[in-house]
Amino acid sequence: MVKGIVRRVIPGRLLAEHEYLLRRVLAILYRGNRHRCNICGYGLRAFIEINDEDRLCPRCGSSSRARRLYMILENEVNSEERILHFSPSGAIRRAYELRSDIEYTTTDYAGEFTADKCIDITDIDESENVYDKIICYHVLEHIEEDKNAIMELFRILKPGGSCFVQTPFSEEMYEDQSITAPEDRLINFGQEDHVRVYSVEGLKSRLTEQGFRVEVLVMNGDIDEYYGLYPGEYVLKAHKPR
Numbered sequence: 001m002v003k004g005i006v007r008r009v010i011p012g013r014l015l016a017e018h019e020y021l022l023r024r025v026l027a028i029l030y031r032g033n034r035h036r037c038n039i040c041g042y043g044l045r046a047f048i049e050i051n052d053e054d055r056l057c058p059r060c061g062s063s064s065r066a067r068r069l070y071m072i073l074e075n076e077v078n079s080e081e082r083i084l085h086f087s088p089s090g091a092i093r094r095a096y097e098l099r100s101d102i103e104y105t106t107t108d109y110a111g112e113f114t115a116d117k118c119i120d121i122t123d124i125d126e127s128e129n130v131y132d133k134i135i136c137y138h139v140l141e142h143i144e145e146d147k148n149a150i151m152e153l154f155r156i157l158k159p160g161g162s163c164f165v166q167t168p169f170s171e172e173m174y175e176d177q178s179i180t181a182p183e184d185r186l187i188n189f190g191q192e193d194h195v196r197v198y199s200v201e202g203l204k205s206r207l208t209e210q211g212f213r214v215e216v217l218v219m220n221g222d223i224d225e226y227y228g229l230y231p232g233e234y235v236l237k238a239h240k241p242r
């Protein structure tokens, strides 16, 4: 929500460029040993508290969910793999772009994120069986034809590959394609450019319908103070069978 408000005031690209420089200065003020960002490796005396489920790293700008995702991917991404990342977190993008052992491609459709390619997720201009891993975080809730998008993700993923998917989740899945006005979408779906609200089970079944085998990763336990991670997160690991 905070990002949404900021983005309405400042264009995403401009914000991204200046945020990075500002954060390098800001990071000096936050330098310490009580916490650590697992993406940029910086030692911190504190994270920047955004709300009751998000803390930013002042150095790389990573959110709690980006650090969680990066932690999950540490055990998943192998050398020589081809990875496609939709609407990438800047912190993860910068970290992966430094790795010479993987082939990492970023994509964005709306021009909000710095990325290598502009891809329409419902009609992807790629051959089938290309990528070992796909990261599709907070994208599908913006896509009216999400079944086409999921079909495309399945098609371009190599057999044996995995797609990591997350959206905002609610107890009940809710969509109504007659709701199109931004103010109505805000009320019904939680954001002006969201077209539905998924439940974990609802998204899982949509992924399963297109052939994925889905593992729901549930983040339980206490707040991880050291890395600034919150419990209660769900990540869907959608596996394409060999």
Ligand SMILES: [Zn+2]
Residues within 6 Å of the ligand: 037, 038, 039, 040, 041, 042, 057, 058, 059, 060, 061, 062, 091
């Ligand atoms: Zn960081």
